[in-house]
Amino acid sequence: MNGGRRMRILMLTQYFYPEVGATQTRIHEFARNLIDHGHEVTVITEVPNHPIGIVHEKYQGQLLIEEQYDGIRVIRVWVWAREKKNFANRILFYLSYMVMSFFAGLYFRGRYDIIFATSPPLFVGVSGYLLSIFKRCKFVLDVRDLWPAAATALGELSNRRIVEMSEKIERILYKNADAIVAVTRGFCEFIANKVGSGDKIHYIPNGTVVDLFKPQPVDEQLKKSLGLEGKFVVTFAGTLGIAQGLGSVVHAAKLLRHYEDIALLLIGDGPVKHSLIDLARGLKLKNIFFHPQVPINRINPYLNISDVLLVSLKDDVVFDTFIPSKMFDCMACGKPIILSVNGEAKRIFEEAQAGVSVDPENFYEMSDAIVRLYEDRDLCRSRGENGRRFVIENFSRRQQALKLERVFKNLLDSPGTHPRSETLPQGA
Numbered sequence: 001m002n003g004g005r006r007m008r009i010l011m012l013t014q015y016f017y018p019e020v021g022a023t024q025t026r027i028h029e030f031a032r033n034l035i036d037h038g039h040e041v042t043v044i045t046e047v048p049n050h051p052i053g054i055v056h057e058k059y060q061g062q063l064l065i066e067e068q069y070d071g072i073r074v075i076r077v078w079v080w081a082r083e084k085k086n087f088a089n090r091i092l093f094y095l096s097y098m099v100m101s102f103f104a105g106l107y108f109r110g111r112y113d114i115i116f117a118t119s120p121p122l123f124v125g126v127s128g129y130l131l132s133i134f135k136r137c138k139f140v141l142d143v144r145d146l147w148p149a150a151a152t153a154l155g156e157l158s159n160r161r162i163v164e165m166s167e168k169i170e171r172i173l174y175k176n177a178d179a180i181v182a183v184t185r186g187f188c189e190f191i192a193n194k195v196g197s198g199d200k201i202h203y204i205p206n207g208t209v210v211d212l213f214k215p216q217p218v219d220e221q222l223k224k225s226l227g228l229e230g231k232f233v234v235t236f237a238g239t240l241g242i243a244q245g246l247g248s249v250v251h252a253a254k255l256l257r258h259y260e261d262i263a264l265l266l267i268g269d270g271p272v273k274h275s276l277i278d279l280a281r282g283l284k285l286k287n288i289f290f291h292p293q294v295p296i297n298r299i300n301p302y303l304n305i306s307d308v309l310l311v312s313l314k315d316d317v318v319f320d321t322f323i324p325s326k327m328f329d330c331m332a333c334g335k336p337i338i339l340s341v342n343g344e345a346k347r348i349f350e351e352a353q354a355g356v357s358v359d360p361e362n363f364y365e366m367s368d369a370i371v372r373l374y375e376d377r378d379l380c381r382s383r384g385e386n387g388r389r390f391v392i393e394n395f396s397r398r399q400q401a402l403k404l405e406r407v408f409k410n411l412l413d414s415p416g417t418h419p420r421s422e423t424l425p426q427g428a
Helices: 022-036 087-107 122-135 149-153 160-176 185-195 220-225 247-255 273-282 300-304 317-321 326-332 344-352 363-375 377-394 397-413
Strands: 008-012 040-046 064-069 072-077 114-119 138-143 179-182 201-203 232-237 262-267 288-291 308-312 337-340 355-357
Touching (some): 008 122, 022 040, 022 072, 022 114, 064 087, 072 087, 114 397, 122 138, 122 160, 138 160, 160 185, 179 397, 185 201, 232 300, 247 262, 247 273, 247 288, 247 308, 247 363, 308 326, 326 344, 326 377, 344 355, 344 377, 355 377, 363 377
Parallel strands (some): 040 072, 114 138, 138 179, 179 201, 232 262, 232 308, 308 337, 337 355
Antiparallel strands (some): 064 072
């Protein structure tokens, strides 16, 4: 341990390994680095099912499971997981985790100094806040997306009463958190406007694991097995969801269909995968390929058979404050990126000079950017090198974990630190 007090930390996250995604990586790296610094960390998460909604066979029929992963104590709880992603199933999915994680936190006895809850879903924060009252410890809220704003923008949430109730819960959590961590400066400003002050808000962006995502020689056998031998490959790897605006990728493939050696590869699963496949079939495209989700510890070879990596979000003003964490992972691989995101992510990307930026969901610009990189391999190499160097210097997950540790220590060491009252605030 690097000196100072040994902290006991409980982390609440709906998503965790072996599920694949930015949340899972962020929490794993936070937990792993805190343990390396001598702290005790417990994670309460769901039984693995994301994004397809089917619980892994190992965990089916169980309410609570305690296990170890990479030195981390992990408690998994039953959730209402369903393949059909309609509104009712989503709400039950989120609420079931909130209830089960709260009771798991009470059932598995232990004392904690900090409860750290990562949102969205917003209901994770509710569980964390209530547990911090019962456990008489500090509550830190991690804000990775603005919810319900993002859900409203995606059309996932439209009922006015539910939106108003969600916004009320959001304000209660912001007000009563002892500290708030946010992944973008835009989020920090949004939250500061909600609470009237930025004193307890800390900017800790997403980053990448530079030892996991890294340049490596092209695996020609893997490339051949995917039907991509001899192709200039443009890859999107991640959740195939509404937020990613991936219909534009299919339409870009249509514009590129006359380039016989350009191929687009979409790796992952998610709620819009089948509709994307149907769209590609309807357009009779032979230059776009779909591959199932790949575990994060095996994704690097897939990224490295690619010539260009793609990062995209829907064209909506709410996403101007978002920074997709996969942007940093792609940079770390030393590959040029086509970024189809505006706002804060675009500013960071252009500072890094890591590729070519296009307007979100503009498939004409996207196809032009692909052709530009296809025709200029020196540009590909230089932009890829720029990105790798930039994330090593500025966006290492290890650096972000150290920042979080300082937030926790400062919170516990600050004058006036005292156990929580066991009463809920008015309005909760």
